[in-house]
Amino acid sequence: MEHRIERIKKQLHSQSYKLTPQREATVRVLLEREEDHLSAEDVYLLVKEKAPEIGLATVYRTLELLSELKIVDKINFGDGVSRYDLRKEGAKHFHHHLVCIECGSVEEIENDLLEDVERIVQKDWGFQVKDHRLTFHGVCKQCQTAAVKATE
Amino acid sequence: MEHRIERIKKQLHSQSYKLTPQREATVRVLLEREEDHLSAEDVYLLVKEKAPEIGLATVYRTLELLSELKIVDKINFGDGVSRYDLRKEGAKHFHHHLVCIECGSVEEIENDLLEDVERIVQKDWGFQVKDHRLTFHGVCKQCQTAAVKATE
DNA sequence: ATTTTATTTATAATAATTATAACCTAATTT
DNA sequence: AAATTAGGTTATAATTATTATAAATAAAAT
Numbered sequence: 001m002e003h004r005i006e007r008i009k010k011q012l013h014s015q016s017y018k019l020t021p022q023r024e025a026t027v028r029v030l031l032e033r034e035e036d037h038l039s040a041e042d043v044y045l046l047v048k049e050k051a052p053e054i055g056l057a058t059v060y061r062t063l064e065l066l067s068e069l070k071i072v073d074k075i076n077f078g079d080g081v082s083r084y085d086l087r088k089e090g091a092k093h094f095h096h097h098l099v100c101i102e103c104g105s106v107e108e109i110e111n112d113l114l115e116d117v118e119r120i121v122q123k124d125w126g127f128q129v130k131d132h133r134l135t136f137h138g139v140c141k142q143c144q145t146a147a148v149k150a151t152e
Numbered sequence: 153m154e155h156r157i158e159r160i161k162k163q164l165h166s167q168s169y170k171l172t173p174q175r176e177a178t179v180r181v182l183l184e185r186e187e188d189h190l191s192a193e194d195v196y197l198l199v200k201e202k203a204p205e206i207g208l209a210t211v212y213r214t215l216e217l218l219s220e221l222k223i224v225d226k227i228n229f230g231d232g233v234s235r236y237d238l239r240k241e242g243a244k245h246f247h248h249h250l251v252c253i254e255c256g257s258v259e260e261i262e263n264d265l266l267e268d269v270e271r272i273v274q275k276d277w278g279f280q281v282k283d284h285r286l287t288f289h290g291v292c293k294q295c296q297t298a299a300v301k302a303t304e
Numbered sequence: 305a306t307t308t309t310a311t312t313t314a315t316a317a318t319a320a321t322t323a324t325a326a327c328c329t330a331a332t333t334t
Numbered sequence: 335a336a337a338t339t340a341g342g343t344t345a346t347a348a349t350t351a352t353t354a355t356a357a358a359t360a361a362a363a364t
Contacts, residue, residue, distance in 0.1 A: 126292075129290040140279055
């Protein structure tokens, strides 16, 4: 954990931003809840536990900054809230998501499944791909087995 | 055009909704501007030309309804506004988008490029895919050639 | 030590969306 | 045909997410 904070600190410094206490508290929350997909409000409430004097606007600004530096990714599952997701160390691309329409759970996929598709887009549409967003909507494993059980 | 209106009318009736004049005006705007990715506000302004007495809330409700019936798809390119996009007739899946980070243009791809990827997700993650959202962010053909010209 | 600059807080403003109440209209029942 | 009912609409208010602003603070530079 400390190691990753250090790295993020360096990334900020390299663009002449500093890792203020508020920013550090925000990053720590993101690191601790790496599996989740927190909204700005969620992050704010969690950061408040560490640094009660922080303001919501600061959290927004920090998330925006981290987003610009590609330390976090800003996603939108279509529910009207932006969610913020730490980019895995060394990951060049945005990871993918499986959103369950039954239980609302969100699973992440790190594998890069789009290499072939990107090649096709590049070639056939002349479009130079820089990043992507891929989300599948469907039914997760748990809900499938639950559904089967229910009919037995 | 009339043919497609008829089809949509039937789709609504089959769920015991009716195609009111306001709904029809909204659908007509979507049909006329099929290439675009209009926000609710955009649609509202355009519908107002046909039916000046319509309210914004009605447009929202109509778009929401059309969305539920899978007649339109609701997308979010991350700029804080939901955009509404007519689903092509007979299309089972949501189409993909190429968003240019230079000029902001949005191009559509109808081809289903994800068949293989969906098979993998189905098999390796046990996730039953119902729909997907795929957006590429990058530089479109026009902006690439413009960039080349600029350095000449 | 003083000036400059970046950052934050608190608050207000804006923008998108949704909820509510009153009204209207078309269909259904009497 | 008159009365009733339910769905749909308008106008307006409320809510929610996000961004902007001004004053206060802290850190860095001179």
